[in-house]
Amino acid sequence: NAGVTQTxxxxxxxxxxSMTLQCTQDMNHxxxxxxxxxxxxxxxxxxxxxxxxxxxxxxxxxxxxVSRSTTEDFPLRLELAAPSQTSxxxxxxxxxxxxxxxxxxxxLTVV
Amino acid sequence: RKEVEQDPxxxxxxEGATVAFNCTYSNSASQSFFWxxxxxRKEPKLLMSVYSSGNEDxxxxxxxxxxxxxxxxxxxxxxLSDSATYLCVVTRGGSQGNLIFGKGTKLSVKP
Numbered sequence: 001n002a003g004v005t006q007t008x009x010x011x012x013x014x015x016x017x018s019m020t021l022q023c024t025q026d027m028n029h030x031x032x033x034x035x036x037x038x039x040x041x042x043x044x045x046x047x048x049x050x051x052x053x054x055x056x057x058x059x060x061x062x063x064x065x066v067s068r069s070t071t072e073d074f075p076l077r078l079e080l081a082a083p084s085q086t087s088x089x090x091x092x093x094x095x096x097x098x099x100x101x102x103x104x105x106x107x108l109t110v111v
Numbered sequence: 112r113k114e115v116e117q118d119p120x121x122x123x124x125x126e127g128a129t130v131a132f133n134c135t136y137s138n139s140a141s142q143s144f145f146w147x148x149x150x151x152r153k154e155p156k157l158l159m160s161v162y163s164s165g166n167e168d169x170x171x172x173x174x175x176x177x178x179x180x181x182x183x184x185x186x187x188x189x190x191l192s193d194s195a196t197y198l199c200v201v202t203r204g205g206s207q208g209n210l211i212f213g214k215g216t217k218l219s220v221k222p
Binding site (some may be wrong): 033035041043045048058088090097099100103105 | 143145152153154155156157160198209210211212213214215
């Protein structure tokens with residue numbers, strides 16, 4: 001029972017590079033989320049999706065893009081990485097009315 | 112006013128102590144409430160949902176006051192293993208709304 005799986009767990013990017021953070025869930029949840037957490041801070045919502053083909057911006061979407069072609073997958077794309085995007089990224093999923101389940105996170109450093 | 116506000120902490124308590132965390136939320140339409148626990152550099156994990164009538168799970172008791180838009184978490188007989196950051200989580204709007212996280216309150220339980 002995998003739950004929410006994120007890859008990679010760690011990554012170092014150079015300024016200006018691009019990458020995709022992968023997120024997959026096997027619980028058939030419609031709702032999926034991407035959060036970032038800076039050191040000593042709370043989680044901030046980047047993007048979310050309420051179902052395949054539907055995505056919307058959260059609080060801090062600039063510099064990121066998402067897609068949701070299937071119920072299971074919700075990748076987060078970073079274009080032109082900047083040092084301000086150094087953070088821990090968490091993907092989460094939830095059924096419509098219940099708690100969210102989180103992946104183990106991706107620790108990204110942009111240098 | 113932030114959507115979800117928590118005691119800034121940190122709370123440093125001896126083993127066996129009782130500790131209470133408070134949380135306020137600004138959106139009166141919020142319908143679902145949770146307490147999550149986050150260990151250092153790990154993903155948040157659900158501690159307990161919070162119901163209108165209040166609920167208890169072993170040493171943990173959660174209360175909700177909708178009129179005051181206030182949520183609390185009480186931990187009795189603290190254990191060393193309770194050391195973590197406790198996150199108050201509220202849905203923005205109805206039960207299907209996005210999850211909004213407080214910044215968290217750090218608890219350290221000392222021998």
